[in-house]
Amino acid sequence: MTGPAEPLPTAAPDAGIRVLICEDQPLVRAGFATVFAAQNDMEVVGEAADGRAAVAAAERLRPDVVVMDIRMPLLDGIEATRHLAGPDSPSPARILIVTTFNVDEYVYEALRAGASGFLLKDAHPGELVAGVRTIARGDSLLSPAVTRTLIGRYAQRVRPTTPAPSPDRERLKALTPREHEVLLLISRGLSNAEIAAELVISQETVKTYVSRILTKLDLRDRVQAVVLAYRAGVAPGAD
Structure with missing residues (x-):
């Protein structure tokens, strides 16, 4: 003891x-x-x-x-x-x-x-x-490996079980299509540099998108963004 x-x-x-x-x-x-x-x-x-x-x-x-x-x-x-x-x-x-x-x-x-x-x-x-x-x-x-092995393993448990829109999914309607795309990349655990390479944009632009996403969804950081994406059932590779 x-x-x-x-x-x-x-x-x-x-x-x-x-x-x-x-x-x-x-x-x-x-x-x-x-x-x-x-x-x-x-x-x-x-x-x-x-x-x-x-x-x-x-x-x-x-x-x-x-x-x-x-x-x-x-x-x-x-x-x-x-x-x-x-x-x-x-x-x-x-x-x-x-x-x-x-x-x-x-x-x-x-x-x-x-x-x-x-x-x-x-x-x-x-x-x-x-x-x-x-x-x-x-x-x-939160690395990509962490996202897949830890959050991803329990994604099915927090996914909506009915086709009815969940409150979390409704929150995502505040995002523009580009912001939604960036959120999906965040949920895969990509860094700003990796997102910039994926979308062929600058890292500063990615930072701006991330800041807007966190503000619109009233989130503190990227970890909360990943959790929200899984709860809403929109994160890739969560099945």
Whole structure:
């Protein structure tokens, strides 16, 4: 049984990316802390060993990125994520889920709860560092492989089961044909550069389309756009 982790001192304002580690396994937590502490643009501002402590620490410390495990005592990572980044959160946190492959359905639920992306626990330390930087920039971390193996696996479960228009599909009517096309490419997990190459347009134009899509659909990031596309039953390769 693990006890609550003591929060580390708050980083100075110029310390770079402020990271909160939420993980119930002490060795894993220590490993993450070592990786982040070795970066000259990151500072570990706190640690938590259970979901309730994670929520309290995030609300108190206001980190730039919360690295969140899913299976934790007292409150799991999904509920902690929903509390910190869900629709009712006045100031949504940026959350990177780090989990194992055999809990992929939980990852899907965490993305729906408001997580900005995820990595597997066997990822290379460099991938973990890059993931934190990506989410700190305000981008989402969702690769094409992730889309197919994790979200795609559960797409059928969230697809409309009747031909009647779903509320999610109705929302998509606000998009222009080009924006709808870009949304479908986002749902395949393509990056802005890959979308630009697919449509033979500039990356700046893609950024404009993505921004318009998120604004029109009242979405926070690309992860939420992917989830909406699957729920509406329009994402390719989801059967």
